[in-house]
Amino acid sequence: MSIEMDIPVQAADSGRDIDYDELPNYIGYLLRRAQANVFREFERSLGDIGLTPGAFGLLMLIRANPGITQMELANAFGIDKSTLTPVLNRLEQSALVRREQLAHDRRYNALFFEDAQEAFFDRARTRVRDFEQSVADRLSDDEQRELVRLIGKIQADA
Amino acid sequence: MSIEMDIPVQAADSGRDIDYDELPNYIGYLLRRAQANVFREFERSLGDIGLTPGAFGLLMLIRANPGITQMELANAFGIDKSTLTPVLNRLEQSALVRREQLAHDRRYNALFFEDAQEAFFDRARTRVRDFEQSVADRLSDDEQRELVRLIGKIQADA
DNA sequence: TATTGTTATACTCTATAACTATA
DNA sequence: TATAGTTATAGAGTATAACAATA
Numbered sequence: 001m002s003i004e005m006d007i008p009v010q011a012a013d014s015g016r017d018i019d020y021d022e023l024p025n026y027i028g029y030l031l032r033r034a035q036a037n038v039f040r041e042f043e044r045s046l047g048d049i050g051l052t053p054g055a056f057g058l059l060m061l062i063r064a065n066p067g068i069t070q071m072e073l074a075n076a077f078g079i080d081k082s083t084l085t086p087v088l089n090r091l092e093q094s095a096l097v098r099r100e101q102l103a104h105d106r107r108y109n110a111l112f113f114e115d116a117q118e119a120f121f122d123r124a125r126t127r128v129r130d131f132e133q134s135v136a137d138r139l140s141d142d143e144q145r146e147l148v149r150l151i152g153k154i155q156a157d158a
Numbered sequence: 159m160s161i162e163m164d165i166p167v168q169a170a171d172s173g174r175d176i177d178y179d180e181l182p183n184y185i186g187y188l189l190r191r192a193q194a195n196v197f198r199e200f201e202r203s204l205g206d207i208g209l210t211p212g213a214f215g216l217l218m219l220i221r222a223n224p225g226i227t228q229m230e231l232a233n234a235f236g237i238d239k240s241t242l243t244p245v246l247n248r249l250e251q252s253a254l255v256r257r258e259q260l261a262h263d264r265r266y267n268a269l270f271f272e273d274a275q276e277a278f279f280d281r282a283r284t285r286v287r288d289f290e291q292s293v294a295d296r297l298s299d300d301e302q303r304e305l306v307r308l309i310g311k312i313q314a315d316a
Numbered sequence: 317t318a319t320t321g322t323t324a325t326a327c328t329c330t331a332t333a334a335c336t337a338t339a
Numbered sequence: 340t341a342t343a344g345t346t347a348t349a350g351a352g353t354a355t356a357a358c359a360a361t362a
Binding site for chain 1: 308
């Protein structure tokens with residue numbers, strides 16, 4: 001089982017033939033390379049909107065779930081609550097999101113997407129969709145569904 | 159198109175139904191989640207050998223390509239030369255790898271796996287293989303091949 | 317006591333730019 | 340001038356542990 005490796009970017013290769021040993025068969029290695037490449041592309045084509053892939057995803061979740069708390073959001077996104085705090089600080093500073101302490105239990109922050117940013121969000125989402133489309137276009141519809149299914153299947157159950 | 163999300167680990171969910179909007183359709187999001195999960199599992203089951211997934215991969219490449227230079231290795235692994243330096247420092251401190259300045263062009267470091275560590279490497283590789291197998295076992299052989307093919311296909315050409 | 321969220325801290329991974337040495 | 344490798348620096352992303360506020 002062998003795959004085509006993508007071409008390095010740093011410098012012209014001197015032409016040495018690299019022996020990749022078992023590495024190309026390792027799922028972890030494949031995922032790291034694929035994720036790094038896709039994120040690099042995302043930043044190259046969307047860097048000017050000022051949102052990282054993670055920040056955009058969080059923003060989308062907050063917008064789709066008005067009043068979601070920080071713990072709920074962290075759990076839904078698969079990160080620790082302490083990882084979430086600084087990202088929310090940035091989103092709040094950019095006036096994209098606001099925190100509202102719940103009156104009936106003031107331990108909780110309810111999170112809201114700022115309606116005034118709807119136009120901005122819409123532009124950003126269009127750009128993200130275009131980007132995703134450009135990636136998805138490398139696969140047929142069937143292949144896209146299959147990839148999503150297979151990636152879902154390798155996730156550990158716990 | 160919908161997928162099963164994996165269960166959050168942090169705390170029992172209060173049961174709120176999260177609206178994931180378009181997120182589960184985004185390849186970038188899927189790859190991040192999958193990679194984070196697989197790496198977490200790697201560290202949980204292999205943390206005691208003292209090698210991160212990246213460090214193990216580099217070690218495997220050095221061992222398979224005795225005398226490879228740092229630029230060649232960085233290119234082959236898809237990282238910058240400046241990212242490579244500290245990892246090599248750690249591998250050298252652990253006596254797993256040594257640098258040898260080339261006599262005929264002293265700008266280059268040739269990298270060598272330390273033969274004395276063959277037993278250690280063998281144990282580590284067995285553990286990694288077992289781990290990879292446990293992940294791969296979630297898919298049939300056909301599915302494994304298909305996943306590798308599809309991930310390869312979505313990599314940008316440059 | 318238990319939970320939410322913040323803070324302090326640390327570590328990995330990543331890169332760019334400036335630097336050293338070598339050619 | 341150009342290249343290999345190191346260093347300085349920065350930033351994202353991640354986590355654990357301790358903490359304050361609240362319940």
